[in-house]
Amino acid sequence: MSDAVSISGLSHAYNRSSKPRFIVDNLSLDVSMGDIVAIVGRSGSGKSTLLNIIGGLEPVQSGKVRVLNNTLNHMSDTDRTALRRSDIGFIYQAFNLIPTLNVADNITLPLALAGHTTRSRTEALKPLLNAIGLEDRGDDYPDVLSGGEQQRVAIARALIHKPAIVLADEPTGNLDAQSGRNILSLLDALVKEQRSSLLLVTHSLEVAQVADRILVMSNGKLLTAEESQLNGSLAW
Amino acid sequence: MVGALLLRSSVTFYRQHPLQLVLSVLGIILGVCIVTAVWITNSSSKRAFALSTESLYGRTTHHIVAADGVDQTVYSGFRKTFPHILAAPIIEGHALIDNNVFSLLGVDPFSEISFQRVLVQSANSDAYKLDASGLLLSSVTSERLNLSAGDVLSLRTGNDTTDIKLLGSFDSPNPAASEGMLIGDIALVQMLLKRGNVIDRIDIIANKQEATAIRDFLPPTLKLSNAAARNQTMLAMTRGFQINLTAMSLLSLLVGAFLIHNTMSFTVLQRRELFAVKRTIGVSVQSLFASVLIEAVLISLVGSVVGVLLGLLLAHQLIQLTTQTINDLYFVLHVQKIWFTPWLFFGGLLLGVGCSVLAALLSAIDAARTNPVQAHQRSATEQKTRQLLPLLASIGIVIMLFGVALATTHTQSLLLGFVALMLIIVGYGLLLPGISFYTSRALKEILSGISPILSMAAGSIERNISRTGLAIAALSIAVSSTFGVDVMIGSFRTSVDNWLGNTLKSDVYVSVPSTVSSRTGGVLNKTLVAEISQHEQVDSVSTGFKTNIRTSIGEFDTLVLEPHNNQPVGINIISNDAPAGWQAFISDKALLISEPMANKYRLSVGNSISLFTELRGDVEFTVSGVIRDYASSHGQMTMHRNTFNAYWKNRSISSVGAIFKQSTDKSQATQDIRSLVSSQNQALRLQANNEIHESSLAIFDRTFEVTRVLRWLTVGVAFVGVFSALLALNLERAREFAVLRATGTSRKQLLVLITSQTLWMGVLAGLLALPLGWAMAKILIHVINLRSFGWSMDSFIPNGTISSTFILSCTAAILAGLYPAWRLSRSGIAQQLRSE
Structure with a gap:
């Protein structure tokens, strides 16, 4: 099975010019196509930074990062953008829906950016709206939706262009336990249906259970659950 | 305590948005700068005029004047009859030294002592040296020209040049007032100005009873006029010009105030959620309201102080232009000094702070009334705004109709004219968000099948209408004001151009060059006039003589005209039944009056005016027609030569116009006339009609130089305001743009999205500015200018003009969009997504 993500010797520091603080330190990671990987860790441990680097939102400072056989180190901003547009879907803790676009426009945004016609966008939208249970809310604006509903819209937006990789940063962080569980099962189902890889960042071990593999981010490195001696607590 | 915390929060906000702070302050600086510069310029020219009159008239209370100069024997007769009343003979004129214009004042040194005029105001005066052998020059001018006692001056008066000795200099407590003043013994000045046995006037210091006694003594051909009234009349001549300047500055202020409101609204809109949080944790409505107002006061205070100081600098430039115009059109004013008083300083501050606080008031109310729940729901704000659009448009239409009704009322009130202009601008401003909303929605639909990015750009305007509507309205109003002023100046210029074309019907004109543009010069030799009229290539001639006639309603320049074959050639009668009016003019005791005179004094055909004639004292003349005349805003009369000759002794001619025979080679004929003119022992000017046409338009352009400068400053105010609004609008959406980037929007696409959005706003604002600009021009032309100039x-x-307005609007919008687009496309996506 080919690699969705392959990282070796990755380091990333903030305040590089003055007092560098390494948030990612000589990290390596391989994710196969279709894998669901959860990365857990305390707040500020560098989980989101890692996700942003994989998504091409942060530059690769040192080490090597390959995503879908593309070496990010050598890619221009335009190429990284094109990669995101075609093969990557993002889901954020804060939903990050565009407040002035309605639900339908938010979900079909990646298709619009890729130049799809209105007709093909509408065709792609319908099954997704049904899948997330918001078939009659297409004309509503994000701020009249509940947190769970907003996150469902965000998931639909991340998946509408059938990306090979979905990057989810604390997708249930702003939701209550029940809504969180619903979102996770929806995400799991949709990702599996599309055979996408999912990289899930969370500080909740309960959320991480959805993954095939759980890794722990600590001191800028990724450890397996065993290596990190997880003591069974459900959250960091 | 809470106040201090809120203030600190505001300071932090601006520290995080320094460019926005700079632009807000810059908008206020420019607005205040323009208005105070005009105030300072206007008050400086008034003050200069007051100083000039003080130098010339001192303690004078009355003047004895005649229709065409006072015979000098009147003075000796007066002295004998009223030995106890202080009196001084005066001759006033102008002279040139090296093309510099000087006021030439002829005085009797002994009589001057009691009048406290410039000659005796200073201890360092060489007044005692004054005799008929030379002239005194103001010390400030002597220094400037590096002249000293004993130097010989080459003095040009009328058409003569005379070498004359400089006897010394005189000081004045107000040196600026005596700048460019030459004083000589009255006998010498009489000789230099070729006044024969005539003096200009006798100045008197008299109380009421004495004045009555003098009036009883004077024959009907002499008049005792009040000095203060004369000054007022002269000052009133420049009123129209100054009102026009003030109108321009108020227009800039209105645009500035709208933009300040726009800027303040944005800073409040941006912080709605922050205000909601503050309200949630218990900050009172009053505290929030006060914090926004205090913010406005502090920002505007800084802007106003800098604005007033820059206004002072700008006034130094404007005074050069206005003095030139006053000299061109009204009277000679040498002073180019700025008079800056604490009142002007505090007035400027009050204006800037007052306007900003008023502009911020609505925003402060909005901030204080922010509903903590709804503030987080952006769509609720947009929904509310969308629902309000029809209501706002309806209110706008009503306000506009009210403004139109006010503009079309038959009143002379300038204030009502300004109010009408303001109502139309405000009403139209309320209409603009609605129009922008529906046109953007339509454009979004049209573009959806063509380009998703462009469709998103148009849709973004529709969906953010609470912000974009405000920015489009601000840009549109700013741009429309420049369009309106351009159309006004253009219409004026075209009208003057057409008028000159209709008036200058002679092929060549011969006249005595005047020392000052606004004054007529000397007198033409009669044999020359006869030679020109009898020249074989000349078909007909008209002659003119410009004089000043006192009437029951004031003094007016009067053209004494002997027309071409008694036909109305070059006379544009605009009143009804022009042929009958012309017939009455050539045969009856009638006058043609200029349009400003008819408008200002509400005179029409058939009305009578009492003229102070030389031979028969006060005589009633009938207005037989109103003529178009852009030469003077004060008003001018035209009288037939035969009518004038019946009541005045003067037979002088100051200009002659000749029409060549049709088959004539005009250049050859002009050359022949030039030979005739140059054979005269007199410095004369021969001009073809196109030369006069061009030089008149040059004076026109010089007059509107100030308006043009102010117009560009208004554009500056508009640009800063719009740039600031669009910058705030785009930076506010930084997170939204970061989501787009994360979702796969390239830098180029983002750049296209933002710039096409601002370009569309510029296109909309430019298009919508045209009807408003046209309405503004109509009001400026038919209401403000008509009421101020007549x-x-x-x-x-x-x-x-249309294309340049459009380009201006689009350029301002694109430039305003480019910077945030560039900045946002460069900023870290992850960082923007993280930041709230």
Whole structure:
């Protein structure tokens, strides 16, 4: 099975010019196509930074990062953008829906950016709206939706262009336990249906259970659950 | 305590948005700068005029004047009859030294002592040296020209040049007032100005009883006039010009105030959620309201102080332009000094702070009334705004109709004219968000099948209408004001151009060059006039003589005209039944009056005016026609030579116009006339009609130089305001743009999205500015200018004005969009997504 993500010797520091603080330190990671990987860790441990680097939102400072056989180190901003547009879907803790676009426009945004016609966008939208249970809310604006509903819209937006990789940063962080569980099962189902890889960042071990593999981010490195001696607590 | 915390929070906000702070302050600086510069310029020219009159008239209370100069024997007769009343003979004129214009004042040194005029105001005066052998020059001018006692000056008066000795200099407590003043013994000045046995006037210091006694003593051909009234009349001549300047500055202020409101609204809109949080944790409505107002006061205070100081600098430039115009059109004013008083300083501050606080008031109310729940729901704000659009448009239409009704009322009130202009601008401003909303929605639909990015750009305007509507309205109003002023100046210029074309019907004109543009010069030799009229290539001649006639309603320049074959050639009668009016003019005791005179004094055909004639004292003359005349805003009369000759002794001619025979080679004929003119022992000017046409338009352009400068400053105010609004609008959406980038929007696409959005806003604002600009021009032309100058004119849109307005609007919008687009496309996506 080919690699969705392959990282070796990755380091990333903030305040590089003055007092560098390494948030990612000589990290390596391989994710196969279709894998669901959860990365857990305390707040500020560098989980989101890692996700942003994989998504091409942060530059690769040192080490090597390959995503879908593309070496990010050598890619221009335009190429990284094109990669995101075609093969990557993002889901954020804060939903990050565009407040002035309605639900339908938010979900079909990646298709619009890729130049799809209105007709093909509408065709792609319908099954997704049904899948997330918001078939009659297409004309509503994000701020009249509940947190769970907003996150469902965000998931639909991340998946509408059938990306090979979905990057989810604390997708249930702003939701209550029940809504969180619903979102996770929806995400799991949709990702599996599309055979996408999912990289899930969370500080909740309960959320991480959805993954095939759980890794722990600590001191800028990724450890397996065993290596990190997880003591069974459900959250960091 | 809470106040201090809120203030600190505001300071932090601006520290995080320094560019926005700079632009807000810059908008206020420019607005205040323009208005105070005009105030300072206007008050400086008034003050200069007051100082000039003080130098010339001192303690004078009355003047004895005649229709065409006072015979000098009147003075000796007066002295004998009223030995106890202080009196001084005066001759006033102008002279040139090296093309510099000087006021030439002829005085009797012994009589001057009691009048406290410039000659005796200073201890360091060489007044005692004054005799008939030379002249005294103000010390400030002597220093400037590096002249000293004993130097010989080459003095040009009328058409003569005379070498004359400089006897010394005199000081004045107000040196600026005596700048460019030459004083000589009255006998010498009489000789230099070729006044024969005539003096200009006798100045008197008299109380009421003495004045009555003098009036009883004077024959009907002499008049005792009040000195203060004369000054007022002269000052009133420049009123129209100053009102026009003030109108321009108020227009800038209105645009500035709208933009300040726009800027303040944005800073409040941006912080709605922050205000909601503050309200949630218990900050009172009053505290929030006060914090926004205090913010406005502090920002505007800084802006106003800098604005007033820059206004002072700008006034130094404007005074040069206005003095030139006053000299061109009204009277000689040498002073180019700025008079800056604490009142002007505090007035400027009050204006800037007052306008900003008023502009911020609505925003402060909005901030204080922010509903903590709804503040987080952006769509609720947009929904509310969308629902309000029809209501706002309806209110706007009502306000506009009210403004139109006010503008079309038959009143002379300038204030009502300004109020009408303001109502139309405000009403139209309320209409703009609605129009922008529906046109953007339509454009979004049209573009959806063509380009998703462009469709998103148009849709973004529709969906953010609470912000974009405000920015489009601000840009549109700012741009429309420049369009309106351009059309006004263009219409004026075209009207003057057409008028000159209709008036200058002679092929060549011969006249005595005047020392000052606004004054007529000397007298033509009669044999020359006869030679020109009898020249074989000349078909007909007209002669003119310009004089000043006192009437029951004031003094007016009067053209004494002997027309070409008694036909109305070059006379544009605009009143009804022009042929009958012309017939009455050539045969009856009648006058043609200029349009400003008819408008200002509400005179029409058939009305009578009492003229102070030389031979028969006060005589009633009938107005037989109203003529178009852009030469003077004060008003001018035209009288037939035969009518004038019946009541005045003067037979002088100051200009002659000749029409060549049709088959004549005009250049050859002009050359022949030039030979005739140059054979005269007199410095004369021969001009073809196109030369006069061009030089008149040059004076026109010089007059509107100030308006043009102010117009560009208004554009500056508009640009800063719009740049600031669009910058705030785009930076506010930084997170939204970061989501787009994360979702796969390239830098180029983002750049296209933001710039096409601002470009569309510029296109909309430019298009919507045209009707408002046209309405503004109509009001400026038919209401403000008509009421301040008395001139009517047709409306013309100068070539390229529509396209330049459009380009201005689009350029301002694109430039305003480029910076945030560049900044946002460069900023870290992850960082923007993280930041709230």
